[in-house]
Amino acid sequence: MTVTALMQDETPRAATDAPLLDVRGLVTEFRSRSATVVANASVSLQVPRGRTVGIVGESGSGKSVLCRSILRLLPSPPARIAGGEVWFEGRDLLTLGVREMAQVRGTRLRMIFQNPMTSLNPVWPIGDQITEGLRVHYGLSGHAARQRGLELLQQVGIPSPESRFDDYPFQWSGGMLQRAVIAMAMAGEPSLLLADEPTTALDVTIQDQILALLVDLQERTQMAMVLVSHDLAVIAETSDIVAVMYAGRVMEVAPVKALFEQPLHPYTVGLLASTPHAETTDRLESIPGQPPSLSQRTVGCPFAERCRFASKDCHNTPVTLREMVDGHASACLFPERIGRAGA
């Protein structure tokens, strides 16, 4: 049920390579006494080298759980990875031991979180936190690590890093802390950066700065990125490929242009229409109803309840991602209905 490599024509190189990250049928559950919540229900996703995959979805769609499952950061119990594989640089991360996994997290595969205030230790100088990984994973001496730390801070746009290296997090603004967190992630020269809503807690002018920084760093270092956001516009500006998640599943995957110009899933269509933008006229087209509870198992399409194209089949036929056009896959049983109605 995996989607075949999702490449655009301009990368003949990548088209032949195996993807850098290959998530296959990942299932993550949260168990409590009263219910089992399936937060990721068989998620498959591929990230080519050097590219950005945007994951868009509303709260509870499972996008953050996906990132945390890839890195195996979810506490178990209550979380349990109940199935699937996560291939990264030739290894299935789900089979690694604790030490090996820590090594991967500290070097090749890094993650940054939404709230920079809570991702740093408040009672430890920022500089030391940035260089901890260099000392632990790369065995750099204190002095060498500091030199590299200063370089990193310079790279992420912190002015006069020398005088700020020993500051504590409370002394920095949210935007600066997010830069520090990015510097920390870049310390190991990762091949993949998972960025979970990296600009959601920031003001729009600071978001603009952080996005410019991420795009710039990515182009300079050729790392790949998974950028999770609820904001379609952020995804549009930064991603090569977009995955749309809903109720713990990937509903649609496509090259960014195709997704915005010719969406093949009714949920994507609804999401695009709900977002106000310059051309929006009087009313927004909202999606009726609410996302389903993840503790109830649905046989058919999880979006069927809210879908204006749905028919009986949608409620009782299991849906899987199917490739429709080159690199464009949709989990909709009847994507042709969109075209007919959308005209």
Added chain:
Amino acid sequence: MTVQPSPAVDEAPDTQPAKALLEVDDLVVSFPKSRNLLDLIRRRPPLRVRAVNSVSFTIQEHETLGLVGESGSGKTTLGRTLLRLYDPDSGKIRFAGQELRDLGRGELKALRRQMQIVFQDPYSSLNPRFTVAETIAEVLRVHDVCPREEVQARVGELLGLVGLTAEIGARQPGTLSGGQRQRVGLARALALKPTFLVLDEPVAALDVSIQAQVLNLLKDLRDELGLTMLFVAHELSVVRHMSDRVAVMYLGQIVEIGTTTEIFERPSHPYTQGLLKAIPRMVPERRRREAVLKGEVPSPLAIPSGCPFHPRCPRAEEICTSAEPRPIAVSGTQVSRCHFAEPKPLKPRTS
């Protein structure tokens, strides 16, 4: 930190016959910064953070004024001060011709029936122990606006008004979704049939598909009930969608105000221009640009001299560091607080 009282050109001369429902003139609101032990020993006078700094504007009847700005710009403080949830240091707030400052407790309570607020966070603005019906009924009871035997019916009516079923009334907020809670907050605000509503980031905590539902509901209610609104938000696209006119705040001041079209299509102030360029666009093309505005918003404890925006302004010159710009009328309806703002000639009409 002295404030030059601004001449009242913040508001354009009335071109419409519409009546002003709310008039704000030279409003200043500040909060004391808490002092630490050292400050007390040294007997330093308490510093005051100026959250709203000499703000003037009016809202016409049935109009929606959008208020945008980044965190710390003072937009929430301004919204709350209008309802006298905070007391201003100086300045005037006139609502339907009445000066809010002069009102006693009882009069204020009566006036608050006409002006209500919906808060951003639907999770913390509802009492978790109350059922939805109790939350709404409390307002009706406190203001004594409806006979006891009619309360239940009125609650059902209000829930229907905001698109909720009467069955929701028996539930507690904990069992509701964010969108439903925000609708409850709205029903509570509408319970007293207000004429003026302050909406403080009403959709910031909601997902886009739910946000669209709530925005549509707000538009419908506004038209149906003839509401006048102050719509406070940081998300510019939402403000554009909802507002007739827009005011842009930066460090406690309204740096620009104008019709929605003027602000979004012909912004005059460099901050407005930068803010608009910084919004990501729904266009699937990889961004190639540098960040538009460099630096960060300075602390409100240390507001820069002259024009508060000058350290980040791409157009700043000598004068901007020393002289505070006065509001300049760019058009009949657009006012910009920039030294370089120029009245724009109307486009020559081409036939």
